[in-house]
Amino acid sequence: MNLKVFENCTLIDGVADEIIPEVNVVIERDRIREVTTEPVRLDAAERFDLQGKTLMPGLIDNHVHVYAIHLDQEKTRGMPHTLMTAHAIPRVRDMLMRGFTTVRDVAGGDYGLKQAINTGLVAGPRLFVSGRALSQTGGHGDQRHITDDSIPCACTSALDIMCRLADGLDGVRYATREELRKGADHIKLLVSGGVGSPHDKLEHTQYSLEEMRIAVEEAQARGTYVAAHSYTSKSTIRAVQAGVRTIEHGNFVDEEAAQLMAEKGAYMVPTLICYWESYANADTYGLPSYIIDKLRQVTEAGYQMLDICRDAGVAMGFGTDLMGEMIVAQSKEFKLRANILPTMDVIKSATSVNAEILGKSGELGCIAAGALADLLVVDGNPVEDLSVLENDGRRIPVIMKGGDFYKNAL
Numbered sequence: 512m513n514l515k516v517f518e519n520c521t522l523i524d525g526v527a528d529e530i531i532p533e534v535n536v537v538i539e540r541d542r543i544r545e546v547t548t549e550p551v552r553l554d555a556a557e558r559f560d561l562q563g564k565t566l567m568p569g570l571i572d573n574h575v576h577v578y579a580i581h582l583d584q585e586k587t588r589g590m591p592h593t594l595m596t597a598h599a600i601p602r603v604r605d606m607l608m609r610g611f612t613t614v615r616d617v618a619g620g621d622y623g624l625k626q627a628i629n630t631g632l633v634a635g636p637r638l639f640v641s642g643r644a645l646s647q648t649g650g651h652g653d654q655r656h657i658t659d660d661s662i663p664c665a666c667t668s669a670l671d672i673m674c675r676l677a678d679g680l681d682g683v684r685y686a687t688r689e690e691l692r693k694g695a696d697h698i699k700l701l702v703s704g705g706v707g708s709p710h711d712k713l714e715h716t717q718y719s720l721e722e723m724r725i726a727v728e729e730a731q732a733r734g735t736y737v738a739a740h741s742y743t744s745k746s747t748i749r750a751v752q753a754g755v756r757t758i759e760h761g762n763f764v765d766e767e768a769a770q771l772m773a774e775k776g777a778y779m780v781p782t783l784i785c786y787w788e789s790y791a792n793a794d795t796y797g798l799p800s801y802i803i804d805k806l807r808q809v810t811e812a813g814y815q816m817l818d819i820c821r822d823a824g825v826a827m828g829f830g831t832d833l834m835g836e837m838i839v840a841q842s843k844e845f846k847l848r849a850n851i852l853p854t855m856d857v858i859k860s861a862t863s864v865n866a867e868i869l870g871k872s873g874e875l876g877c878i879a880a881g882a883l884a885d886l887l888v889v890d891g892n893p894v895e896d897l898s899v900l901e902n903d904g905r906r907i908p909v910i911m912k913g914g915d916f917y918k919n920a921l
Contacts, residue, residue, distance in 0.1 A: 514556035515914070517886070520566035522546070523893065525862030525877040528851050528855055530894060536566060540883045545880055549755060551668075559909075565892055567858070568876050569612025569885030569912060570900070572841065574759055574782050574830025577638070578604055578619040578672050579601035582789070582796050582835035584654065584707065587669040594725040595669035599624060602838060603635030609842055609904045611638040612885040613875055614911045615697075615868070617738055617759060618652075619645035619673040622694030634666055634917060637885075639869055641738065642674040642690035645726065647685060650717040651705035651740060652676070674701070682794055683722045687729040698730045700755065702739045703746035706786070706805040707834075711764070716746045723753035735870075738780075742809065744768040751777045753799050760831065761820075762786075766821035769823035778868050779820050782832035784844040786810040789837065794834070817851040822869040827852075828863035845897040854894050884914040888921065 522534040534833070537545040539554065545551070580598035581587055589594065603624070606614055613636050616842040620640035627633040643665060646652025652674030655663065663671040677686035687698050702718050704711035711717070727737050736756035741747045744765040747758050751771050757778045758764075764772075764779075772779060789798065790806040798806075820827055829840050829848075848857040866876030873881055888909035891899035899906045910918040 514538070514544075514553055516551050516553060516556045516558045517566055518551070518558060518560050519563060520561045521563055521685040521892065522820050522878060523565060523567040523858060524879065525568040525859060525866075526879070528566075530565075530892070534566070536886075538886075538911075538914050541884055543878060543880055546878060551905075561888060561921075563616065564908075565889040566878065567887050567893065568862045568878055568882075568886055569870070569910070570610045570861045571613040571615070571829065571876055572606070572611045572831055572861070573615040573617075573757075573828045573865045573868055574780050574832045575606070576619055576673070576832070576834060577614070577616050578669065579834040580669075581797075582793060582837055584670055584834075588654075589736050590669035592669055593674065595672065596624070598884075600633050600635075602671050603628065603633065603638070605691070605903070606841065607634060607636050607912070607917055608906045610887045610900060610910055611636050611841065612887075612910070613639070613865075613869070615639040615865075617641050617699045617740075620808050621672075625694070626713075637875070638827070640694065641697050641699040642693055642695035644673065644701055644740070645648070645677045645686050645690075646674045646701040647717050647722075648676050648678050649710050651701040651703070651708040651711060653708070653710060657710075680721060683718075683725045683731055687726045691729070691735070692732050695735075698726055698737045700726055700739045700750070701735055702750050702755075703741045703743055705742070706802055706809060707741060707826060708800065709717060713742050713808060714745075716743075716749060720749055720753050723750060723755065727754035732746055733805045747772070749776050757828070760809070760832070761904045762809045762816050764816055764819060766819055766823065769819045769825050772820070773824045778826050778864075779816075780828040780830040780868070781813065781817060781820075781848075782815045782830040782844075784840055785832040785834070785837065785849045786813060787847060788833065788843070790841045800858070816850055817848065821852060826864055827867045828865070829857075842901045845893075845900055848854070849897055854897060858893060859899070860884055884911055886911040
């Protein structure tokens with residue numbers, strides 16, 4: 512049936528700071544046709560009385576890795592892409608079943624899986640992809656053993672689907688153009704050291720200003736933007752000066768870096784849960800000591816970063832960055848944020864703010880006339896208790912994407 516009506520909703524529209532009671536929402540095909548507090552008189556519509564349950568936009572996670580199927584990335588060295596993809600299919604399905612109707616992949620996700628979801632071959636969230644992230648030689652994305660002088664090739668190993676090495680102005684320009692040619696929605700640069708990389712420290716800066724500006728220039732020429740993996744104030748300031756639009760992680764930013772981000776309109780995408788989950792289960796996951804030491808540093812700094820960015824007026828999106836087995840903790844990011852930030856701000860970070868980052872304001876992350884019908888029905892009030900979004904969607908009886916039910920347990 513082309514028309515559906517959700518009646519007697521308690522509405523979180525993803526944009527407003529207040530909940531709206533007793534709302535009716537009309538869905539026509541894949542779009543929201545009307546949002547009203549007046550009775551809806553449509554004889555041909557299929558009706559669902561929510562009896563006061565919460566209706567809210569589908570959630571958006573703007574920092575995932577659909578192909579990061581193992582926390583220990585060594586397990587994917589030499590793995591065929593067909594096996595990697597077989598692992599990724601239930602991974603994206605489970606994201607959708609947690610209520611994430613859209614995700615942004617920021618290293619590895621490609622046109623192939625995106626099209627498989629778009630055409631219905633695979634059940635999963637709307638997928639925005641970066642292709643392979645760009646790393647300098649010896650940078651965060653260089654996973655070669657110290658004695659390995661070969662050039663990593665994505666054609667031979669699932670490990671190398673995540674990143675590609677690109678050095679110098681011509682190298683970065685070519686790699687950026689190549690990822691955009693292959694269907695990337697945005698470009699990802701690795702501009703600082705990282706937790707999971709063996710050859711660098713968190714405080715290392717990577718890529719020159721000129722190299723970063725080349726990537727930004729090429730992305731903007733195609734109407735898109737650059738996201739940057741960055742932990743420290745120094746690397747963040749350099750990236751924002753070069754025109755980078757989103758900073759991923761950012762745990763060690765200070766007031767100076769945050770103020771520059773606010774001035775330039777750059778977004779922060781914190782990913783607190785990946786550190787908490789990794790550190791709390793380091794022994795279970797068999798993490799090496801160099802990763803545990805880095806995790807200790809970034810975990811302690813995460814909350815302070817939220818305070819600094821909030822006070823500076825930096826718009827903050829919602830990300831999780833959960834590798835491998837940790838993906839089951841995806842919805843726990845909400846409660847971590849709510850220790851510092853107002854609950855509705857946390858919800859908006861995963862709805863309207865993330866939609867802004869994607870360039871889809873008014874279409875995703877909101878419940879409004881003309882928006883895509885990506886909706887959740889929640890048994891409870893997330894503003895009062897964010898745990899209703901946890902536990903793999905057990906208290907989310909309805910998950911709708913593009914007007915189609917992927918779960919309906921009313």
